Amino acid sequence: MTGSVYKHKCPDCGHAIRVRNSEGLSELVRACYLQCTNVGCGATYRATYEITHRLSPPAVANPSISLPMADWAMRKIASQSHSNDSETQMDFDHLLHDTPQLA
């Protein structure tokens, strides 16, 4: 099985979902094509993944995008999920690059 397992669960059966493919819609938005890992379900979905905030300022900012800085509460959640999360994380490298396997 290829693709990344995302923490998002299948909304129909509750099993893990993997990212089958994705495509860039803009510099901040990607469409993701998801597939339920439960062979008895087999559901597929389209979702969108959007970069909405900066958690820290970039060394080389892109002048063509405008992103607000995350507030304290968002940064706290991000740091907690990084240090306490033992589940498999979505492979963002896979998500952010187009792959030719969409069927």
Ligand SMILES: [Zn+2]
């Ligand atoms: Zn399912």
